[in-house]
Amino acid sequence: MLYILKTALELGLLYALVPMALFMSYRVLDIADLTTDGCFVLGAAVSVQMAAAGYPIPGLFLAMLAGSCAGFVTAFLHTRMKVPSILAGIITNTGLYTINLMVMGWTSNVSLLKKSTVFSMFKKLTFLGDWYAATLAFLIVATVSALLMAFLSTRLGLSIRATGDNIDMVRASSINPTFTITVGLCLANAMTALSGAMVGQYQKTVDINGGTGIVVIGLACLIIGETVLGRRSIKKGVIAAVIGSIVYRVIYAVCLYTKVIPVEFLKLLTAAIVAIAIAFPALKKMVLFQKRKSAHTSGRRFVKSKTVPAEADGSGKGEK
Amino acid sequence: MLEIKDISVTFNPGSPDEKKALDKFSLKLEDGDFVTIIGSNGAGKSTLFNAVAGSFYVDEGSIFLGGQDITFLEEHKRSRIIGRMFQDPLKGTAPSMTIEENLALAYLRSAEGTNPFSHISGRDKQIFREKLSMLGMGLEDRMKHPVGLLSGGQRQALTLLMATLVTPKLLLLDEHTAALDPATAEKVIELTRQIVGENHITCMMITHNMQQAVEIGNRTFLMADGKLVYDVKGPEREGLTVEDLLEKFKSGTGKALDNDRMLLS
Numbered sequence: 030m031l032y033i034l035k036t037a038l039e040l041g042l043l044y045a046l047v048p049m050a051l052f053m054s055y056r057v058l059d060i061a062d063l064t065t066d067g068c069f070v071l072g073a074a075v076s077v078q079m080a081a082a083g084y085p086i087p088g089l090f091l092a093m094l095a096g097s098c099a100g101f102v103t104a105f106l107h108t109r110m111k112v113p114s115i116l117a118g119i120i121t122n123t124g125l126y127t128i129n130l131m132v133m134g135w136t137s138n139v140s141l142l143k144k145s146t147v148f149s150m151f152k153k154l155t156f157l158g159d160w161y162a163a164t165l166a167f168l169i170v171a172t173v174s175a176l177l178m179a180f181l182s183t184r185l186g187l188s189i190r191a192t193g194d195n196i197d198m199v200r201a202s203s204i205n206p207t208f209t210i211t212v213g214l215c216l217a218n219a220m221t222a223l224s225g226a227m228v229g230q231y232q233k234t235v236d237i238n239g240g241t242g243i244v245v246i247g248l249a250c251l252i253i254g255e256t257v258l259g260r261r262s263i264k265k266g267v268i269a270a271v272i273g274s275i276v277y278r279v280i281y282a283v284c285l286y287t288k289v290i291p292v293e294f295l296k297l298l299t300a301a302i303v304a305i306a307i308a309f310p311a312l313k314k315m316v317l318f319q320k321r322k323s324a325h326t327s328g329r330r331f332v333k334s335k336t337v338p339a340e341a342d343g344s345g346k347g348e349k
Numbered sequence: 350m351l352e353i354k355d356i357s358v359t360f361n362p363g364s365p366d367e368k369k370a371l372d373k374f375s376l377k378l379e380d381g382d383f384v385t386i387i388g389s390n391g392a393g394k395s396t397l398f399n400a401v402a403g404s405f406y407v408d409e410g411s412i413f414l415g416g417q418d419i420t421f422l423e424e425h426k427r428s429r430i431i432g433r434m435f436q437d438p439l440k441g442t443a444p445s446m447t448i449e450e451n452l453a454l455a456y457l458r459s460a461e462g463t464n465p466f467s468h469i470s471g472r473d474k475q476i477f478r479e480k481l482s483m484l485g486m487g488l489e490d491r492m493k494h495p496v497g498l499l500s501g502g503q504r505q506a507l508t509l510l511m512a513t514l515v516t517p518k519l520l521l522l523d524e525h526t527a528a529l530d531p532a533t534a535e536k537v538i539e540l541t542r543q544i545v546g547e548n549h550i551t552c553m554m555i556t557h558n559m560q561q562a563v564e565i566g567n568r569t570f571l572m573a574d575g576k577l578v579y580d581v582k583g584p585e586r587e588g589l590t591v592e593d594l595l596e597k598f599k600s601g602t603g604k605a606l607d608n609d610r611m612l613l614s
Contacts, residue, residue, distance in 0.1 A: 183465065184464075184466070187446070187457075188457065190445075190446060194443035194444060195443045197440045197441075198442060201435075203426070203428045204425060
């Protein structure tokens with residue numbers, strides 16, 4: 030059991046930068062960035078190839094650079110070419126498939142056999158026993174979180190937040206939304222690629238389809254984290270991404286271990302979590318409206334107090 | 350200060366919805382002028398402001414501000430020297446960010462050349478606090494609160510402060526009190542007068558309140574069909590009444606002033 034939790038913690042930390050990237054793009058900038066799937070594989074491919082060539086640490090940085098280039102393409106399409114943001118992400122994502130194959134040497138799978146990775150290097154350097162991977166992942170995630178929090182309260186960070194918060198205001202102030210959206214998406218995708226880079230070196234392999242659905246999983250993590258922590262400040266949001274990611278992997282591990290829910294169902298469940306969480310305000314409104322409607326049609330005031338709660342309960346169950 | 354030469358703006362050109370919003374429009378403002386603008390629906394008042402602020406580029410003509418040709422200057426660059434306020438109090442501030450952070454954004458205007466990675470300094474906060482206390486709304490003690498919690502009037506007063514925090518060369522007010530209740534509107538107008546007067550800001554204000562139009566500022570423009578019908582200034586402006594204004598409009602355009610939101614008193 031401890032082994033399972035350890036693995037869940039490791040994976041949660043390794044993947045935590047994906048929900049953090051989505052926090053940046055989806056929550057801060059209010060753009061659903063679908064570059065994520067391809068960008069994750071791009072990061073993994075660059076880092077694994079670099080590790081194969083004997084440069085695991087530069088591999089992480091190069092992966093971030095590659096990721097931010099992908100973000101730049103999406104941002105360029107969206108801001109300069111006026112492609113709707115979702116479509117811009119899908120276009121970049123599709124193009125990345127070929128780029129990723131190219132990086133991987135035109136094969137769909139690359140493995141690192143006995144090459145050293147950042148994890149094996151860290152293991153040799155320290156005496157943490159089995160916890161080396163979780164520790165390294167934690168250090169990287171903690172550094173990125175701290176940098177991101179500090180960045181979002183700088184002048185540039187404030188401008189990026191304002192862009193997602195009130196684009197009308199930004200247009201009337203001296204902020205250039207093209208610039209802030211571009212910086213924001215480059216940063217978000219650098220984080221996604223870094224996550225991919227860590228996962229690639231941790232698993233010592235990269236698969237061309239390794240990123241499928243990762244954007245929805247990332248959103249689910251973010252939503253889970255926000256449910257736990259609440260959704261108020263920037264600091265909470267960043268921490269929520271990390272916590273959500275760990276909780277998600279624990280749920281995943283528990284499913285895998287106990288078989289309460291077959292693992293094959295997990296993507297469907299993840300999709301449902303995201304859909305329901307995002308639909309929640311609309312569902313709530315619908316329930317309230319039904320309550321009002323049934324209160325209205327039930328007519329006479331003196332029976333209202335009797336009938337309404339019963340009917341409201343019924344409609345509430347119906348929504349679920 | 351501001352000089353506009355023969356600008357034209359046409360919306361949906363070549364379609365059945367073609368609308369000439371500004372037609373060879375020219376004006377010249379002196380340094381420190383405070384102009385009130387009134388006109389019928391669709392007279393081109395807001396289009397004029399958008400053209401000056403750079404929301405779109407004019408089809409022809411040119412715009413100069415402080416001797417600089419800004420005809421093709423991008424909107425975000427113009428907003429370094431032009432402050433703007435809209436009718437909707439929600440438009441001018443970022444709701445999920447704090448009062449302090451909003452002011453810091455407005456302060457960026459003066460920040461050309463400063464490090465984009467720098468944080469709000471203690472000195473900046475002191476300046477914000479002093480400026481906020483000028484509003485007399487107690488906002489200086491709520492600097493860490495998100496702006497979304499403020500009332501419409503408070504948000505509009507804050508927007509006014511943000512638009513003038515770094516003194517602009519030109520201030521554009523587009524019915525900025527129209528969405529407020531009368532008492533709050535009066536307060537915001539008073540603040541506007543005070544801030545514009547103290548900083549000697551050149552200002553244009555669109556209003557649908559005729560009384561405001563003749564009382565505030567030193568000059569009044571009447572607009573109709575994308576043209577400047579009347580420019581009242583100097584001795585003629587002093588002692589101008591609402592009746593005079595209506596009369597002038599009628600003699601200038603041949604029709605009565607037709608604005609469904611116009612307040613005559």
